[in-house]
Amino acid sequence: MESTTASLNAGDLKVTAIAAGEAHTLALTGNGGVHSWGRGMFGRLGRGSETDEISPAEVRFEYPQQQQQQQQDSDEKSIKIVAIAAGAYHSLALAVKQFLKSETTTTNSSLKICSIKAGGMTSLAIDNIGGLWIWGNYPQQSTEGGLSFVSTFTPSPVKDLLGYTVMKVACGTEHIVALVSTEKILCYSWGGNKHGQLGLGDTQSRHCPEIVETFNQDSPWEIYEVACGSLHTALLARKKAPPPSDTHESTCWTFGLGENGQLGHGTTKNAMSPQQVNGLPDSVSLISVDCGLFHTSVLSSSGEAWSWGMERGLGLCPGARVSAVSGDAVSPLLISCSEQNAKFDKPVQVACGAAHTVLVAKDGYEMWSWGRGRSGVLGNGKADDCLTPTRVLWPEVTEDDKQVETKTNDSEETKTEEKDSKQDENLEKMKVLESRLSAMEQYASILHGSIFGKPFEEKDIPMSLQNSGTFDIAKEWETMLESADRGRLVGLEMFYRNMLSGVKDKLMKKRIQEVMKECLNPFSSK
Secondary structure (H helix, E strand, O other): OOOEHHHOOHHHOOEEEEEEOOOEEEEEEOOOOEEEEEOOHHHOOOOOOOOOEEEEEEEOOOOOHHHHHHHHOOOOOOOOOOEEEEOOOOEEEEOOOOOOEOOOOOOOOEOOEEEEEEEOOEEEEEEOOOOEEEEEEEEEEOOOOOEEEEEEEEEEEOHHHOOOEEEEEEEOOOEEEEEEEOOOEEEEEEEOOOOOOOOOOOOOOEEEEEEOHHHOOOOOOEEEEEEEOOOEEEEEEEEEOOOOOOOEEEEEEEEEOOOOOOOOOOOOOOEEEEEEOOOOOOOOOEEEEEEOOOEEEEEEOOOOEEEEEOOOOOOOOHHHOOOOOOOOEEEEEEEOOOOOOOOOOOOOEEEEOOOEEEEEEHHHOEEEEEEOOHHHOOOOOOOOOEEEEEEOOOOOOOHHHHHHHHHHHHHHHHHHHHHHHHHHHHHHHHHHHHHHHHHHHHHHHHHHHHHHOOOOOHHHOOHHHHHHOOOOHHHHHHHHHHHOOHHHHHHHHHHHHHHHHHHHHHHHHHHHHHHHHHHHHHHHHO
């Protein structure tokens, strides 16, 4: 299963998403590949062993044994991953076409998973109709009436949200937060709430999802991103400015455990309801947020990154304390890309592990990391802590390489569009054929009923037509008459006589009309 980035082509190096677990990191590339690095314990790196990796290494995906023969005859020889997620000690990759038969729809079509998320020891997935599924560590009501956590080994739907459209979801050690679309995006939370991490105004745990009232239907704020730390939650929300301005004010809100400053409220107090983070610019446009064990990081569209929480926002746990860094950051601190430049070029996403942070920049062609470095989780080829951003060992891509990739992508998109267009055309043809077939079946049934006095059934189709596709009507009619009993023959005779009588009447009427016209024509001409 071993491979290195050195064997990759330029077009395979664009990072489209990252995910960070307790001490490991995942990166998804544009070609559907996955790279992992950091602690390998429990097999979380997906490389067939528990060995640590100090730099990104490719993860190989193989179909189960029973599917390998089937795939040999398929155009899809390799597995393409479209999404990744990292829990504390496990990883998820999305590459499936079908999930489970829908219990919530009236059709027989299979559900497909659109996104995945992991946190602590919990895994979640959102399907194509907005249903939320959960497995792993699952919160539910205990027999005593409180909250308990059980392990579920297969995905189960979150029944309280059936019929709703779940847009995004995040989870911590014992709590879950979901963004649900109604007339606006609402925030639901449930699970453990000892520190107020549900944002419901108290510390009472919930086994069923409840709306965070700060962002209810009447709130001027609408949430667009959500992240969970172990015992705290962070949200990104925007408020549209009144006319004539059409800009959106972007803010970060946090709640839950705050003893290490991870809420960014300027104190170390807990917050049971969402509060805005202090110290971020008013005009900032935030595009990404994530939470570590005891720290939080956000990223702006202009490339500014801020962190706050344990050990000056680095997330370094006490066991990894560095003398040059002391004290927790209770308000956001700007993380400079380098001494020469405070901003990261063309930012994409930020992700937080338990005590480290990874950031994707340069439109996906560059990764930076900082924080605790043990087990190689920073991906820079070392296992040392870093107090400032350091480059992840990822091959550089030149502008010429990007142009080649763009042309290739354009070509692939054109092929995809042509394929989709052909599929649409074939679908329309199929609909026309189905319509014609339905009309023919209806006509045949009516005609059969008129002749034989009963509805047409599949068993009435002559065997010669079923077996060969050809039909000798004279022969089949003779065979049918030979096998018919007296009652059926009498019925056919009556039908024939009635039909013949009707034809004779019509012929007589037609002949009378023709004679009348012949007689009247001389008078009309005069």
